Amino acid sequence: MTPAARFAAAIEVLDDVFAGAPAERTLTTWARKNRFAGSKDRAAIRNHVYDVLRARRSLCAAGGDTTARAAILGLLRRDGIPVDTVFGAGGYGPAALSLDEVGSATLPHSDAVSADLPDWLWPLWQESLGQAAMATAQLMRHRASVYLRVNLSRGTRDEAVAALARDGIVSKPVDQVNTAIEVIENERKVAGSSAYASGLVEVQDTASQIAMAQLRSVAGRRVLDYCAGGGGKALALADQTDATVYAHDIDQARMADIGPRAQRAGVQITTLGPSDLMRHAPYDLVLCDAPCSGSGTWRRTPDAKWRLTPHDLDRFSVMQAEVLENAKPLVAQGGTLAYATCSVLNSENDAVVDAFLAKHGDFQRQETLKLVPRAEHDGFFLTTLLKIQP
Numbered sequence: 009m010t011p012a013a014r015f016a017a018a019i020e021v022l023d024d025v026f027a028g029a030p031a032e033r034t035l036t037t038w039a040r041k042n043r044f045a046g047s048k049d050r051a052a053i054r055n056h057v058y059d060v061l062r063a064r065r066s067l068c069a070a071g072g073d074t075t076a077r078a079a080i081l082g083l084l085r086r087d088g089i090p091v092d093t094v095f096g097a098g099g100y101g102p103a104a105l106s107l108d109e110v111g112s113a114t115l116p117h118s119d120a121v122s123a124d125l126p127d128w129l130w131p132l133w134q135e136s137l138g139q140a141a142m143a144t145a146q147l148m149r150h151r152a153s154v155y156l157r158v159n160l161s162r163g164t165r166d167e168a169v170a171a172l173a174r175d176g177i178v179s180k181p182v183d184q185v186n187t188a189i190e191v192i193e194n195e196r197k198v199a200g201s202s203a204y205a206s207g208l209v210e211v212q213d214t215a216s217q218i219a220m221a222q223l224r225s226v227a228g229r230r231v232l233d234y235c236a237g238g239g240g241k242a243l244a245l246a247d248q249t250d251a252t253v254y255a256h257d258i259d260q261a262r263m264a265d266i267g268p269r270a271q272r273a274g275v276q277i278t279t280l281g282p283s284d285l286m287r288h289a290p291y292d293l294v295l296c297d298a299p300c301s302g303s304g305t306w307r308r309t310p311d312a313k314w315r316l317t318p319h320d321l322d323r324f325s326v327m328q329a330e331v332l333e334n335a336k337p338l339v340a341q342g343g344t345l346a347y348a349t350c351s352v353l354n355s356e357n358d359a360v361v362d363a364f365l366a367k368h369g370d371f372q373r374q375e376t377l378k379l380v381p382r383a384e385h386d387g388f389f390l391t392t393l394l395k396i397q398p
């Protein structure tokens with residue numbers, strides 16, 4: 009495909025996404041219907057779509073309209089790509105700009121537009137991030153690197169970097185935590201690499217790795233990952249502690265990959281259904297990596313930023329409180345209840361923890377880790393609560 013045709017395809021996909029369709033599924037459907045597109049084409053189209061979604065409001069403003077076509081026009085203008093090499097350039101690219109489009113002026117900017125956030129969310133974002141609100145919002149317009157976690161039971165970080173290099177993947181260690189590697193080139197080769205197949209590396213953001221490193225000292229002998237999903241956190245804890253690690257999720261189907269992932273990593277994780285939880289209790293550490301808006305990871309899932317509603321945030325707060333209530337009886341005396349989200353919003357973080365502590369005098373707040381999104385990591389929140397005598 010020509011570069012212009014890739015932009016035309018991105019406009020086609022974005023038309024559906026702007027109408028409410030999920031980005032990833034729309035890209036997959038487009039690829040199925042357009043078999044002539046090769047892997048490089050698909051990757052380029054995906055990048056255009058995600059670049060727009062990260063900065064949808066400001067790009068539409070720069071393109072003078074709220075359509076997908078205007079957003080791509082805004083993207084070209086922002087990135088200094090000559091507009092006539094794409095619009096009206098032939099080669100199955102988008103049609104030439106109309107006179108109105110050529111003369112379109114940048115729409116007026118509010119702070120929420122500059123922050124590329126929905127209007128209703130901007131005050132909550134400011135309240136949560138204070139002085140860092142605008143800079144953090146604007147950072148979320150940029151692509152985030154892929155980060156890997158080295159399974160230290162399988163090898164060292166230097167060995168992992170060397171193994172990845174043998175498969176043509178350029179990577180480098182990350183300073184903040186001794187398990188993290190940033191992929192610099194050829195991230196799409198990771199899943200097929202021998203370092204991945206042999207369990208030497210797993211895909212995991214640096215923020216999660218920093219948080220799990222912090223939990224090592226309170227793991228004790230028995231750990232329960234109460235909201236395990238695909239098991240990313242449980243795998244990290246199993247690799248880095250001597251504890252027996254259990255995993256649970258209300259949606260048991262989500263845990264389907266934990267067995268194969270644990271086997272690859274050479275660690276043991278026992279998955280538990282709801283009726284098994286009490287049988288193995290109490291646990292020295294119960295981690296609640298709660299369902300949340302994911303606002304700290306919106307560089308990777310930018311369409312979620314535009315889909316989120318105030319009602320969703322209320323629903324998350326209810327679920328988060330429920331998770332802590334249900335997990336509470338499983339914690340051993342002197343043990344730790346850890347609450348985590350990948351959100352930066354207070355309503356999902358401190359507010360949930362404060363409400364829990366106001367109800368339960370037998371828990372005492374210990375450490376809190378608040379990671380604001382940066383080039384090297386996503387946003388993350390972790391608080392540890394010690395179970396004490398009431």
Ligand SMILES: C[S@@+](CC[C@H](N)C(=O)[O-])C[C@H]1O[C@@H](n2cnc3c(N)ncnc32)[C@H](O)[C@@H]1O
Binds near residue numbers: 234235239258259
């Ligand atoms: C943020 S995800 C977990 C991600 C996972 N820990 C990881 O590292 O890959 C939240 C998970 O919580 C689960 N969940 C939601 N409500 C729950 C509840 N009441 N009890 C247990 N799990 C719940 C969801 O099914 C979802 O898999």
